[in-house]
Amino acid sequence: xxxxxxxxxxxxxxINKGAACGSQWLDTKGxxxxxxxxxxxxxxxxxxxxxxxxxxxxxxxxxxAFPEWRMWPAPRxxxxxxxxxxxxxxxxxxxxxLVSYEMGKSLQEGYGEVQEMIDICDLAVGMSRxxxxxxxxxxRPLHRMYExxxxxGVVGIISAFNFPVAVWSWNSMVAWICGNTCVxxxxxxxxxxxxxxxxxxxxxxxxxNVPDGVCGLVIGGRxxxxxxxxxxxxxxxxxxxxxxxxxxxxxxxxxxxxRSLLELGGNNAIIISEHADLNIALxxxxxxxxxxxxxxxxxxxxxxxxxxxxxxxxxxxxAAYNQLKIGDPLNEENHVGPxxxxxxxxxxxxxxxxxxxxxxxxxxxxxxLEGKGYESGCYVRPxxxxxxxxxxxxxxxxxxxxxxxxxxxALDEAIAMQNSVPQGLSSSIMTLNMREAEQYLSxxxxxxxxxxxxxxxxxxxxxxxxxxxxxxxxxRESGSDSWKAYMRRQTNxxxxxxxxxxxxxxKFHV
Numbered sequence: 001x002x003x004x005x006x007x008x009x010x011x012x013x014x015i016n017k018g019a020a021c022g023s024q025w026l027d028t029k030g031x032x033x034x035x036x037x038x039x040x041x042x043x044x045x046x047x048x049x050x051x052x053x054x055x056x057x058x059x060x061x062x063x064x065a066f067p068e069w070r071m072w073p074a075p076r077x078x079x080x081x082x083x084x085x086x087x088x089x090x091x092x093x094x095x096x097x098l099v100s101y102e103m104g105k106s107l108q109e110g111y112g113e114v115q116e117m118i119d120i121c122d123l124a125v126g127m128s129r130x131x132x133x134x135x136x137x138x139x140r141p142l143h144r145m146y147e148x149x150x151x152x153g154v155v156g157i158i159s160a161f162n163f164p165v166a167v168w169s170w171n172s173m174v175a176w177i178c179g180n181t182c183v184x185x186x187x188x189x190x191x192x193x194x195x196x197x198x199x200x201x202x203x204x205x206x207x208x209n210v211p212d213g214v215c216g217l218v219i220g221g222r223x224x225x226x227x228x229x230x231x232x233x234x235x236x237x238x239x240x241x242x243x244x245x246x247x248x249x250x251x252x253x254x255x256x257x258x259r260s261l262l263e264l265g266g267n268n269a270i271i272i273s274e275h276a277d278l279n280i281a282l283x284x285x286x287x288x289x290x291x292x293x294x295x296x297x298x299x300x301x302x303x304x305x306x307x308x309x310x311x312x313x314x315x316x317x318x319a320a321y322n323q324l325k326i327g328d329p330l331n332e333e334n335h336v337g338p339x340x341x342x343x344x345x346x347x348x349x350x351x352x353x354x355x356x357x358x359x360x361x362x363x364x365x366x367x368x369l370e371g372k373g374y375e376s377g378c379y380v381r382p383x384x385x386x387x388x389x390x391x392x393x394x395x396x397x398x399x400x401x402x403x404x405x406x407x408x409x410a411l412d413e414a415i416a417m418q419n420s421v422p423q424g425l426s427s428s429i430m431t432l433n434m435r436e437a438e439q440y441l442s443x444x445x446x447x448x449x450x451x452x453x454x455x456x457x458x459x460x461x462x463x464x465x466x467x468x469x470x471x472x473x474x475x476r477e478s479g480s481d482s483w484k485a486y487m488r489r490q491t492n493x494x495x496x497x498x499x500x501x502x503x504x505x506x507k508f509h510v
Contacts, residue, residue, distance in 0.1 A: 003044055003101065009094040010196045011203075018191070018219035019050040021061040022212030023202040026054050030220065033188050038104040038338040039328055041376035047191050050218040055227050058216040062154045062181040063233055065213030070151050070179035078128025078177050083204045085121025088114060091200055095165075095193070097330065103161050103190045104338040104378065105292045106329040117169040117197075119462045120478060127483050128177040142497030149487040151179030152259075156228040158239040158249075161340050162295045162399075164190035165197050167263070170462070170477045171238045175486040176214065180236075183216040185228060189340055191219045225249065232256050236486065239263070240297075243397075243423070243471045250473075261485050262473025263466070265397040266425030268448075268457035269302040269418040271440070273411070274309050276430035277454070282316050284428065284456030285403075290324060290336050290382045291458055294401030295344075297472075298426040298450070298458040301397065302389070304414045307407045314363060314405060317384060321364045324382060327373050338378035339400060348380050348400035354393040355404070360385040363405065389417045397423060411436055419447045425468030426450040426457040449476070 007015060018033070019026040030049030037044055050058070069077070088095070092114045100110030133147040155175040159168045164187060172182045186194035198217045205215055218224055225245075228237055229252035238261040239249050246264040253260040270288065272281050288300030305313050329337030339345055345368060352366050366383030373379075382401035387394050394404050408414040418427055427448040429440045437453045439445055449468035450460060460466050465480035467473070476482045502508060 003098070006094045006097050006101075010091060010098065010199065012196055012199055015045050015192065015195055016048055018047050019054040019058055020198050020202070020217045021058055022210070022215050023206050024212050026050070026057065028054050030054070033191060033219065033221075035102065035192055037101050038340055038376050038378040039101055039330065041378075044102065045192060047195070047219055049188075049220040050224060052227065055218050055220070055224060058183055058218050059154060059231065059233055061213030062183050062216050063213070065211035066151075066153050066181045068211055069181055069214050072179070074128045074131055074177055074179065077179065078125045080204065080208045080210060081121050081128070081173050081177055082125045083208065084173070084201055085118050085125070087200050087204050088118050088121065091196075092118070095196055095200075098196055099164060099193050100329050100337075102192050103164055103340060104329055105162075106334065106337055107332055109292060110329075113163060113166045116166040116462060120169050120173050123462055123479060124173040124177045127174065131178065131483060131487070138493065139503060140495070140501045142495065142499075144494045144496065145492065147489055147491045149178075149484065149489055152235045152486060152488055153180060154234045155180045155182050155486060156231070156234040156237040157182055157184045158225050158228065158237065158241065159184070159186050160240045161187035161189035162292060162297070163240075164193040167240050167477070168194070168197070170466070172215075174478075174483050178483055178486045180486055181214045181216070183218060183228070183234070185218050185220065185224050188219065188221045194219065226252070229253050230256065232258070235259060236261060238475070238477070243473075246473050261475040261477065263297065263468075263475050263477060264473040265423045265471055266297040266299065266468065267301050267395070267397050267421040267423040268298055268426040269304050269428075270300055270457060271408075271411075271414045271418060271429040272303060272305045272309065272313060273429065273431035273433060273436055274306040275433040275436065276309070277432060278309065278313055278316060280454060281313070281430040282320060284430070285317065286320050288456040288458040289403040290401045293336055293339055293380070294382065295340065295399050296458050298460065300403065300457045302394065302404045302406065302418070304389075304406055304408050304417050306414075307409050310405075310407050318364060321382060321384065326369060326379055326381065336382060336401065338376060339380060340378070342377050344399060345378055345380060347398060348402065351393055351396070351398040351400065351402055352383065355385050355387055355391070355402075358387070358391045358393060360387045360391075360404075366402065389420060395421050411439060415440065415445055422471040423468065424448045424470035425472040426452070426460070428452040428455060428457050430454055
């Protein structure tokens, strides 16, 4: 892939600089972050990370811009976000290719990620006219009560490599229409797509005279995230990543009584009932398990299959896996691309070793691919093991295409197995039995933030609030009323009488 033309199409002219306030790029002097594509191992570019001084400058600019930006009427802010969506439509093809080449997901998934950004812009435009509060009847005569929502200030956004731009857009577009300013720390494993998005959005903001500080970018490693977590100037930090990272960040933010919005690990299961349409179940299971090479937080990691259809479904799965094509994700004939880097490959191999030690039966063999087309060392075979749900390695989320199969005999047993892991993000049941479906969606069913019937665990729409429970962090982003996470609630009582009655009938005379 010749990235020179792609970067030219995206009009990126500050690819080596690691911090920006709108269209103003800082001359960063931090350590070099080398961006090697997992597709072919080639160096795409080297980015100079933001120093602490750079970070402080970007946050200060965000603080300075907030008083002006929050005074813009919300529909006017929505109009700017609408134009951002139009700009993303214009750059969808080159940006999708960059996403695919930089992090390794299939080209269709790269395009899909940019489309997700476009969709959230459309959704946020509508939200900008619906930042509503409730009215309430007062117990006191001639009083009126209502609630309203105000922006928080500076919102910090920490995103992960697997969705290098979409999750940022879920947060930023909604935070912006609420009247907040944003500072984004993208994954150091995929900074170029962030730089491209900064250019695209800054162009729109500049044309609309939006203050530069509304859209900030700081590129760096773990230390940069720690600065943000401890920064009292940032009332909300929204972070996507591992559970380990989330626990550390939540403790730091809570220590200063700030807010955190967390989207962390998943260990997602599909229950395949004896009443399932096995063809639909097969397609959902395969895409869920191997899409993005198993590097989605919603990746299907466990199949809990009824004993009556277990052997039949396992045979179908083996036949389908044998047809998977692994290789360059920009070649649309391939189904599976590379893992993000060789560290991810080591984690994949370690998990295979652990499940074998535990007694897992290999159904579809894994391994690292070598030879022509696999020179980066990041391509692995999606593999499948028969395993037990309670094994520590099965309880652990491995960000790779490893799928575990297990049997059940009664639905209560299957639901208990699904819910027994520490994570609680996405879940599915495949059944044509209405009673099973309703039980699964009831308080007796899935304990995950997302529960589906006859679709897989992966591929959520932006219209619904996205997030999970337990070690997934409890956050909600994207659709529904997720805008409330980026605002503060205020209750207002107005006395328009000539008396001062007190609540609860309290009498006070002076």
